[in-house]
Amino acid sequence: MVKNTLSLLSIALIPALAPAVAMAESEPTPPLNYAQQSVASMVKFSLESVKMSSNERMGLLGGNYLLEVQQDLFLGPAVYSSVTGKRGGLYVGGIEASLRKTVSPSLSIEPGMYIGGGGGGSAGVGGGLMLRPHLDLMLRNKGSSFGLSISQVRFPSGHITSNQIGLVASLDETFIYTQPELAGQSMLSSERGGLGFDRIMINGGSYQPRSGTTKLDGSTAGKIGYAGFRADHFLHEHVFWGLEGGAFAHGSSDGYAEVLGAVGIEYPLISNKFKVGAIAALGTGGGGRINVGGGALVKGSVYAQWQITDQVFIGLEGGMANSPNGNFRSRYELVQIGMKLDSANKSSHSDDLRQINGAEWALDGADYLKAARKSGAKESLQTIGFVMNRDITSSTYLTAQAHSALRGNAGGFSIGLVGAGIRSPEIGHGISFGLEGLIGAAGGGGVDSQGGAVVQAIPYANFALNKHIGLRLGVGRIHSLKGEFNSNVANAALVVKFGLPSR
Template sequence: MTQKISFWGLGVWCLLGIAGAQAQTRPSDGARALPVSTRLGFETITLPGDEAMGLLGGSYLMEFAPGWLGGPAVYGGATGHRGGFFVGGAELAYRLPLASRVRLEVGLFAGGGGGGGAPVGGGLMLRPHLDLLWRLSGPADGPGVWAGLSASSVRFPNGEIRSNQAGLVMAVDGDFIYTLPSAVGKSSSIWGRGGMGFDRISISGAVGEPRGDGRQQRIGLAGFRLDHWLHPNVYWGMEAAGAAGGGAGGYAEILANLGFEQPIKGTPLAVGARTALGLGGGGAVPTDGGLLAKAGISISLHLSRDFFVSLEGGTVNAPQGAFRARYAQASIGWDLDHPSNAPAALGRLSPRSWIEGMEWNLALEHVDGAARKTGPDKSMQSVGLVLRRSLTELLYLTGQAHSAFNGDAGAYSVGLVGAGVQSPVFAGRWSVGAELLAGAAGGGGVDTEGGAVVQPMLRLNLDLGPQSRAHLGVGRIRALKGGLDSPVFELAWGLAFGVPAR
């Protein structure tokens, strides 16, 4: 059975990101509010043999022209018997208002993925859809909450899945607050959250010890998490992780979190607890339909104002399957924003408000001669989402997710995190850079064994305009234990933003 790992939890950062996290700004700041729509939907698709699989999907769409929206999207198996099925890609949609409280949306999703043994072929998935939505709350001319019905068709052109179905959809409209990249490094009087509204990111490694079934092996996981503070002690967020060791190469999980954290007065320590619910599977881990629940307690140590480390322990369970495990996790985190520093009213400037750089990229990759578990080496192509956040003018952090859509590797995905350096711009528009990435990969019959991979990359960058960027990358992806050791060629297009930080 073909299994996979998916780090399209990066897409899910966008999926349930705080779309309504709006910032009040002064016009002199040059701040802009880009309308966005965060969408969540559910439908049941039919696989060959009349097998039913519940498909949960989400997207984060930006309005780049009147009525036109686009952005990343991710779909995952939630019911049935295909736990570990994930597909990530991009969505394009057109919105047509029909009345003050009714609108029609037509869209097309295209992406790559698979898993859970589903007959996806090379992995390319197309999903045209038509949605009818009613406004549940919010002003007629502003952000609001919408719900309605969806009619869609799911197709894997080089696989065996062809399904037409109806479903449910919910959308939350909001604003993505940003400035032009030329403002990066400057002070600002923007006092609200910018960008997607998340406040911190954590990169983690975990060990899971299955219980009750001696046939299950210990699982090593690599992943990351994004949090948004709802209250000085309460947060919610998203996390994604995949197998990077042990006997479950191809396992992945994507979860939504709700947590509590209490600083210990007079110390740099904090204690906390959280629960999480989402999707997981692959790597022969018995999650059945794919639902996954997690609960844990933690202790954190702040090394500086913005950086911290934490230890966490708890349990994870698959309500529909036999998977039960204890886990221990270590994380290092970075505070992107400090909402407690925000002024109480507009007009009071935060003394630590400035603009940092962020870039979103849609990437196409060619992996040359990827080693397979059986049969000869074969090249494959993937589609990916690449996010970058600047630390300094020349140094940045990056998170990436790629899933195969061609090359007989439909269930293959890779998730990477790392750091990069970039030269100053020369000849008006050009720059060069280098990245060192590490993460987890697997599925599609690609020989990654335990799942851990490293990927160094060199990049040539071209500024196409105030926000538009093009990137050409060359590098190599190597599995630490498996046979994958192949050149990587990447072509990417991205949008750059300036986002406020405190």
Template structure:
């Protein structure tokens, strides 16, 4: 059994401590029955696939993934991402927000109406500034734990040449979004199992691809240089040895700025030295492309083996080696990666004090004058999605995705992670600052290989119990000379909540 997947501390405490822990848990449950701050609302994880028509009668397979939270009266809202998976436009991605309304028609038959808006592009597709709009109507059959059916949608890039109407397939799994309101974060709770989006482990990944002979660029040249990449991966246990997860990454060097990937992963692992060493393997399937990498339609596959050395009970260092390929294109590469992994909610540990950890979802827009590869400097507008998790009362870790929707930079995307601090100022006003690094490229923006940094600061004001408005300013800069270097302004809405965990004690 893996250290990550096994119940925590049982082997150390023995039967007497286990029984004591169960007794305390029973007492806490009785206390919390009337006072537990936990709130649970329905949620769904949605997956769709459709074939979009581009100019010139070109076809492109498009996959969408969405996480939707019920906000009452049949309405739901959440983050979403869409990307090419077949055709000739591998590397086309967009990220944004989707909202919808669902109603049961008769028996197990239901109707879902929704609208997505996001930014991105890539794959040399005619996306203009990058703003993608997708209204849809889904006819679903309720199978109990999930719904499945047909979808009618329109995919339109507002400033580009793509405007397609099509039928597709959609599948939606039911879940729960369990959280603590922001004004009760830190209180004791008898919450059992997972909360938030339900992931157990987070990786910050640094790696490299070594292209194999025959790997080529879309433009026809040989792809021979080493590609450094950065990314993140989140994972959730399915049993004693098996887990699933999601990963995203992008090129930071290697002359392929704009290359990005987004995959689902399935893995297995076991502990060979308790508390010290874990060995495992995993496979992943998803979308990749951009940066003049020959991925064909965008389908990407990878497999790897790894070892994890535990540094502390919550932190570990993972080293992985494996093979990545794009079956519809020429891209083939050996990959190596190192990641710092952090065990998050640890829902199986019933002996630790059950506290809620403050978390935030932040969505907004930013604007700055971006240096372009053609030497010009023009204003760029991008949509931003951020996830913040506090490790102390005032310090948090952040993972972010930024994608252009205006300014003639369709296809520009940045993935960033780093740390921030946040403090109350007076009354409903708070202030914060953060320092981020990551990878960016595409859209003709001069990121000089892809590696960037983005420090900034913001001021926020509470609009209600968990919602706040924030205005910020900062700087975005390529880590190489003569690249992107601009002052940034942004505005965002932040949703603050608590999730189960044992870190912020």
């Protein structure tokens, strides 16, 4: 089954990687004097103790990436997950809006609101909708801030309403972009575009829990298929940090997911085409009845990568995963296929030739019709999701997506998808059409996605509202490779388009 999953992952990428190879061999467009634009952004983390019942508390870790869409108004994706207590596997993803009101050069007040969906860890989340209004008092110093957050965490259709004071910290960043119509051109710039990731990759393989590792129901945790992704940012030639996430896609633990931050080192072994490295990662994991305690997870691994073309690489990775306050201990082996997006700046005082690639971010809402449950029932469920697309050519792109349940008695249900898409030129009045082919993992919330592996196809129509924003409407089908979760799906997405300069 793992081999089948890896084959499907490769098939999903073929339409996108073929043009990438061709682009690597083509002549670069002469650089023009385009003006890049920038918008203030911030990376924000919070940690608080949420009251689950009269005798239970859960440590909740939050992570946000927010862009200043208007003066002092920040908006962006956010995710919250359990790190302490006994609800490991609780994940909630959604969107955060925050105001920054400066009181003095060293003090700001930041009220905000989070809306998202998810669940897990057998918590009383109802349909999965989570609201988190908050007020943060921040001390500021040279681009960083820390302080206290007064917040309420509430699941309106569940049994959790908690008021608390927590810790919060943030780092100020800059998001570099260009106008979307400049995609395919080149420019001189000393700065990376977008989030600043230098490469992205998808991973597929297996986890092999150590002997004696048992699940929450007392059963033995056998070999489990895994699918995920990682994105890396190099601080200089040999040192990088990254973000990674994944889910179990085969076995009896559908619903397990993990999200981690990582640091690593990498060196060429024979030439610049063959490299070896090591990674240490810390984050959260859980679900699928895997015993991770409160949800904290640490991982360590080594890997080897071979650069096939200037843009495309493959690799092998092996390591160990450990839940410090659970009994989950596992060896894992992964196959990687990825794409180079950029590289660390050679000099902060000189410009480099950078290609402008089209990109899209989207806030997505979907309705999975008559979704099969493990109980035998069929009931529709609704999700909220965040989508990131990056153009390979003007008509093809890579996509990474994460969706979590908001309604439909499926709190804790989540889907992670990667794949490729193809789109038509506009045919008039800003209308275009497209098709996405995706593969990934889904589980939780009692949905019958046995094993977790799913494939999805979505034809869609896109309606441009202006040169930056569009409305995308799609109707398609999701299919569980082993379970009964085979549903028609309708989705609507608000899409933001921009260009990203990259070396």
